[in-house]
Amino acid sequence: MKARAEERKTATLGSGVVPIRFLGAGAYLAWLFTIHYSTGFFETADRAIDSLILSNLANLIGLVGAALFARRIAPISAKRPYVAGAGIASCLGTVLASLAPLDGHAEPTLFVVGNVLVGIGTALLILLWSELYSSLPRKETSIFYSGSFIAAALLFYLVSALSPLAQTTVVPILPLASMIMLFFSSKLLPNQAEEVRESADSHWTFPWRPSILLAVYAFVSTLARSMSFEANDVGMMGMLLIALAVLASNVLLFDRFDARMLYKLTPPLIVGGFLLISFYDGFDGLGNALINAGFSGFVILTLIVLSTISYTYGVTAIWLFGLTRACRVLASTIAACGHAWLSSSGLANDAILGSAAIVLVVTCAMLFLSDKDFTSTWGINPLPQKRTDAVGEFYTTLQGKCSIISHEHGLTQREEEVLALLAQDKSIAEIETQLVISNGTVKSHIRHIYAKLGVHARKEVVDMVRNL
Template identity: 30%
Template sequence: MSTQLPKIPLVFLGLGLYRAWIEIVYVGTWIPFPTLPIAGQDIFDGAMVLVLLACALLHRYVTPLFRKSMLLWAAAGAVSLGTIVNFLTLVFPAAAPLTALPSAITCGFGIALLILIWSELYACLSPYQVAVYYAASILAGAAVILICRGFILPYTGTAATLLPVASMACVLRSFSQVAPEDLPHKQATRHPLPWTPIALMSLYAFAYGLRENELTSVMGPMSSIGVIAASSIVLIGITRFRDKFDLDVMQRIALPSMVCSLVFVSAYNLVGTLFANICASLSYTAFSILIFCILCDLSRRFGFSAIMLFGLERGIRAIFSLLGRLVDNVVISIGGHSVLSDLVVAGAVAVLVIAFALILWRTPSQKEYWSVPRINPSGSNLSATSEIDDSAEHLAIACSLIRRQYELTPREEDVLSLLVQGKSIAEVAQNLVIAKGTAKVHVRHIYEKLSIHTREELKTLVFEQEVR
């Protein structure tokens, strides 16, 4: 088994820069901004939610977002400007009442567009690339935060001001490394909206919100031990086990970790808050990575607008996280973490466990087309100028070329790749989590488009592409 870390283009790690900015300036910040008591995380989140949901509803007019460079640079500039204003209130605290609200709204608007443009980029990539790059970006963001914690305030302010602009520069540069055929474009799909993954993420966000007040008082939500652990599990799993690593392991980690976090609220005297906080951030990050990969895969395979999917998912997620914080505040207001409040939390845990048992752990019906994507290192959506690691990537490029030449769908490309690897129809269906009859239909369409009749003809065609 290969233990070499997959090659990751540095520009794709720019996603971690906006994550770092969020913690430094608004969510879990260690800097005593005078603006935060006036218009802090809730106002920032509210502005972000409005923009996310508005873009989701108007996705037909917004997609493709990466072509609206002037709007994107204006958004990054707005976040940087809001950052400067927040840091200036440390010197001129009397200005905080006047600047807090517009600064929070401006930053929420800009960060929402940064979230959407990065989501649009990642939806162009294969599940393997999404998992590796996203996990690595989370770790990169945590590293930036830890470095900034060691800076004196002027240096922290300078770094925070530059982070949104640097993140935007990275994402726009990253689009140039995606094959032209895989770039986002206006498209329609007849499939119903995949509400189940979005609903599941919202439940986790609510549970996380119950712990967020305690979590952010001890460690940063973007740089905690749990965040680093969850991201490392993905990177180490893919590095050590390659295509044998199953992303589904993340949901098996997430549920017990979140339950432990909530249950240990009533065991502070025995364990302390640290363990509960680690479990909460581990669970939330693990499930966030899983849902991110699922939604990117749905956008790539079925033509969903990434702006619509992630606008809804991130917007609804933020709303439920806010509801969780509000519930925790109510619990605290009626006596803190007393016997009564522990009963409330225990009740919330019971509801969540039941919901997860009914939705998360059941076997999907045949009507549900969403699934946990299979991590296949041979999948690649980068342009031909990207470096090729091994023969598996040669095969991926050959299949990609055939797809473009014969106008195969992304799903048919997945089937083509498995057929060339010698997989049977049953194995193709199992790997792609589809019915055997559906796999046969895809194979028939591939043969018709390629004007071939046998598996040998198919392999010959792919081999000719490889040797060119």
């Protein structure tokens, strides 16, 4: 694991410079935000919601299909047809959907076909970048995800400043640019085909905790965008600011930065945003920005955690991200359809909807969010009946035992790494060198591990791991 991490760190951040090509996810995110949430790309909010619902349904089918056949098709980032298909489908779909209003007779066909292609392309784009980032160590993943969200927000505002004709020309190019950047990014990494094939032999429990959380956050986020559609452009500033904060924390405070702070920060941001857009006039922009910041912060956190789980424990990225993203897309579609129906029926009441969203977010945070959720495998465990193959080895290896202990006792990712080295009877100096952290940091982690495990000496730690 350490050798693989060092090899990929050298390929990506070894020179101390972030390779711009690894921020290509920002191009597809900017494209996605523009075609679904930009107030300048559609002539009416209803048109934007119709586009979102159609493309989301196609996206949902694509994600579920990919998850079901993940073990057969992985790794897709190493296969050119998937990379080319993602770029072409997204580009062509955007062109067809944007041309639909120009031809009255063919408008319904062009609009439907275009958005179906957009949905399929979106599913592939998401899975391709998720698989690529899941092949990188946690620090690189954190930097590239937050950097991509920053790039997406900047590109979104740049595109929004263009004339309608220029937007129609530039927007379809973004997913193509994203796939070109992914293709060249994969060239910097060692061949991961063998690793993916090995992980494909393992079977894990359904990722229900992250799926529920992402579904709830996506539901309230889409509801907020539907309630204050005209403020969506301003709301993107929230995503930009939270991504900047995450990137700065990762770069400047990586060893001390605890990503779990994001999950503690996001519910208050969302609640505050809904209070503004639901009960006060003239605050839609600020409220939308707060909600967008909360949602984006939580999404960045879950993307980092899920990528780390895939990288560390060998969970198939296409399966993991396909299922969790499908739940998120389904919830977003339900929110869009529900608000559209309420609005058309004259039943939409911002105060009631906002209050319901606040109750939902607070309840979800109380029931499903805790420090333990963002350590180890987040409740995604190997299925017992598969212990005869690669998953069985997970339970018997030192790393697997440390993972189980960490999950049961709420150790952080870094503490789990220190635990594994302690179990190998490594000295403090050796742990410093291997994890590239200071002496004080190592001792602090060891104290925390002792406290959480209820032990008082290294020998007790070693015995606990070896006797598991």
